[in-house]
Amino acid sequence: MASPLHRSELLDDRSLTGKAFCDAYGRVVEAWLRALWDDAVASAPGGGAGMALVAIGGQGRDELCPQSDLDLLLLTARGVDASAVADGLWYPIWDEGLKLGHSVRSVRDTLALAADDLETATSLLSARHLAGDADLTGELAEKARLNWQRKGRRWLEVLSKAVEQRHLAHGEVAFDLEPDLKEGRGGLRDVHALGWARAAGADIDERVLAELRGHHDDLLAVRVELHRASGRPGDTLTLADQDEIAPRLGDVDADALMSRVAVDGGAIAWTSDESWHEIRTNLEASRFGRFRRDRPIEGDLVLRDGRIALPDETAPVYDASAVLRVAVAAARVPTRISIPTLQALQAAPDLGDPWPDEARELFVQLLESGSAAIPVVEALDRWGLWVRLVPEWEPTRSRIQRNVLHRFTVDRHLLEAASEASRLGARTRRDLLEMAALLHDIGKGYPGDHSEVGEELATTICSRMGFDPADVAMVAHAVRHHLLLPDVATRRDLDDPATIELVARTVQTPERLALLRAVSEADGLATGPLAWSEWKAQLVDQLANRTSKLLNGDRVDEVVSDPFPTEAQRELLGKGGVQIQAEDDAITVVCPDRPGVFHRVAGVLALHGLDVISAAIHSEDGMALDEFRVDAGPSGIIQWDRVGEDVVKVLEGRLAIQARLDERIRTHRGRRRPGIHQLGHAVRFDNDASADATVLEIVGADSIGLLYRLTRALTDLDVDVRTAKIHTMGADVVDAFYVVSSGGAKIVDEAHQDEIRRALLHALEPIA
Structure with missing residues (x-):
């Protein structure tokens, strides 16, 4: 009879982390599984002939984490009854308290299921023999691989949709406060999906996957420690988990850990997005015919193979506004920017100080694109072009906000706020609102009170961009006081005349008040549901309306005339x-x-x-x-x-x-x-x-x-x-x-x- 599984010593060995832990843990678990197999087949009719134990999915990839399910397939030749062996395997596993994903099927039935089920089909791509008839495992693995290749185009379409849906459902590793390390955009599953796509015939260079291996293994190491620290399955790295895991992996604090996670997630997401854009473009081209090489878009830009591109990507770029013209075009389509074009734009001249009017107008147009601008800015930032436009942005990149109200890192939060502001522009000057939303938290990357520092930075940035001095002052004031309305509305008595007088003294003009009101909502919506609710919106509106009346000449006792008691x-x-x-x-x-x-x-x-x-x-x-x-x-x-x-x-x-x-x-x-x-x-x-x-x-x-x-x-x-x-x-x-x-x-x-x-x-x- 097989001995119990002894894994506590391995789980407690802090010297083993990441892939090294997975390898060691996998060896211990699978040696125990082979002992179970020997016991099970010893007493089974036929002695286990015509059967094989196969590791699939994550276990097949040698990525067993402490709380991972065991992914096992008991494979049988046609007509073989494996029920006795199955009982001898599954029950001892359950008795050990391990989670088990299991099935008993013939090669034919397994391949039939994989023909229409994405999860089964992809799990078989990592099928690995553990015990029993190795020829049976080899037959399954080879036929599964060939079937995947044979229907490669169909599987790429299915996999492409699955990737999109998964990203929508599970957020982003690089920007979320509490990221899903496995299923989020930029997570472990994206690396797996690229491998599956390549196996289906997608033109993905093996070197691309090799370059992602380090980022993948970094996230895998975090997932291992997450399972160890929490003692439960799951892949969401919560705030509480971050504090405990950071020292386990040698990080000075949780911020350092999450900065690494953001870098890894960003690199995986970029490569994944680029690869899937190419795959989808090729699928569309094969369905409807090849795109014309160049299709004029606006100005002298073209749409080339589904991407915005300069007409001659090898020629020097002399136009200082070219970066912004390309960005605006990409956001309007919307689509991605050609890699050679991004490379060429790195040599474009600086815009100078102040910017030409055209550049400022293009920058505002980019922000007016709303959510479509976010991936464009991410692309510019990845190629060092965004910080050339806004050098003060650098300290906000991947900066963690350890605040449960926030969903995103500082840089992503600012882009989300600008996106929300693009929908609220009718309430005030659209350009000033979008600039204030984009810059309201930029001071968080610097020492000191972020609102006060942000006011100075906003003054510098908007002046350099060539905004009128009065407009610069409006944006800077909004950045300095962007928390005023929500803080006062939720913490002070709005029926007290002193409250309304305080806000009126601070904002001074109805125009500033209208801008602050819109910035407050854009900021709140971009922060998360805990930061902006119908209740808070009502309070902020009540405060803004009363302050507006006071600024427009009403007496304060008339402004706060709502009776209590009613x-x-x-x-x-x-x-x-x-x-x-x-x-x-x-x-x-x-x-x-x-x-x-x-x-x-x-x-x-x-x-x-x-x-x-x-x-x-x-x-x-x-x-x-x-x-x-x-x-x-x-x-x-x-x-x-x-x-x-x-x-x-x-x-x-x-x-x-x-x-x-x-x-x-x-x-x-x-x-x-x-x-x-x-x-x-x-x-x-x-x-x-x-x-x-x-x-x-x-x-x-x-x-x-x-x-x-x-x-x-x-x-x-x-x-x-x-x-x-x-x-x-x-x-x-x-x-x-x-x-x-x-x-x-x-x-x-x-x-x-x-x-x-x-x-x-x-x-x-x-x-x-």
Whole structure:
């Protein structure tokens, strides 16, 4: 009987990484599989004659990672019953807790399945004999290879579509914050797909695949450590995983690791895109006839074999604007740029300082192309042409943003923001909006506050491009204050005149306000769904509209005239007793005023898994009115009847809210992996942001029941909350409370502030 699989020592050997680990791990696993085979066939009828054990797919490629499935085919000659051998193989594998992709088929049945199934067909291209009848394995491998070649054109079409769909579904290795190392664009699967395409007859030089081998093996090494560190299958490199994996592979930190991943992913993606463009072009040509060698596009440019090209790619380029003319043409078609043309453009003269008007206009036209401009800029950047246009871009290249709000690296985020801005141009000057969106985070590649540094860089860049000084100032101002509207809208009371006056003083003109509003949306949309939502858009619009009215001459008391409480809420106040009204994403609670109403209701909302995003408090004549707006989550459904029942119980002292919240925390603690907390705990007091209240800003790690704990701590210190704005940023929160003392005054006493700070920092600590 075969011994158990001993792999713990190998998994713990940190000296073995990447391909070396895969080779060693594969040898251990396959030696054990051969021992299982010997045991299985020893007791089987016929002794295993007419059968073979074959490694296919990733195992066939010798790329077994710690949590990879074993990809095994029990191959049989025609008419051979392999059920007994199969049981002797599969059950011991399952008993070891290994994941298994398995099948039992004859050569004929396997080839028949591979004739129409891409996954089966490609898995057989790496078929490798493990045990049994080697001639049987050889027959299968050879026929599978010949069938793949024989139907090569059809398989290339199928594979091409599969590559496109996979890229859409799995993102990009080079630019995503948490990339899919295997299936993403620029991942391991792209290297495999190029090998399959070459086997199908695509004109891919073997040297191209050899050049990718190093990048492939780098990503494979990261995947090995991802499986080791997480102890689970999967290929998405999360923020939490990055911190643990970096030192395992000798990187100084996660940023260094992810920079390497970005370089590897970018190189694979570039080669993959170039190769598949050629393959698709050739497929189209064979279907509809060859393209004419040169088809005039615009100016003196041509479409040559499906790519934008200079008419004579061997001639010197004397036109300094040629790079931009080629880029604009490629974005408009859209298509890729000829490699010889990119090489020729490297020798083009610089544009000078300032640029000629034509170059500036072409640059804006490129940005106006929206998403079509992104692959064009990537091509220019890969050939060193983009940084010649924008030298300040260099430090942003592949720069990781370790912030769960962001989906992309800094450079890709800027291009995505410019793309989003191209759709919002009707709201303001299109050219200025696109420039501001393109440059708003360019300061992140430099020391210092990125908004302040970005303002200086934007001034330099736009001046060099030849923009009018007034336009330069507009773009620079937008870059400096691109966070103003979303930050104020989510963290400050929009009914407070001081809030609107602050924004108006900062923007000064309606034109600047309109530009900032559009930049805010472009930035948010390009960042990700956590950064821009319907709720945030509504708040930003409300802030922008009120500020616009003030800038256009309205009085501030007229601008913030939205009543709170509303007439309907005042009717609830007049009824007395406990009144609860809930609709959509808001709940209003009326009850006799006493300390602790706010934190008790907040606790009930937390108990029902509802995240509070804003709250307002009002009291008069011994009655309290608290209004909460909540995030309903993906379903958008809130069981307000059950919530209301618990609110009544907690207000009547019939619900052990603290105990229930502690129980919920213990229950949910192990269900989710913790996020990355990027903001240190802090409590800040601002007595200038409001005329009649202290703005208390609390920053720290989010957790279940946090709002309850914070507001309970304030209640214990006789601090009254008037308004709350709750802003969640991934695993962290930035909460703002408008508070007054028990006497209704601002909190200015430093000793009192120190005690409040002490209590709130304690509330931020996770419950043991």
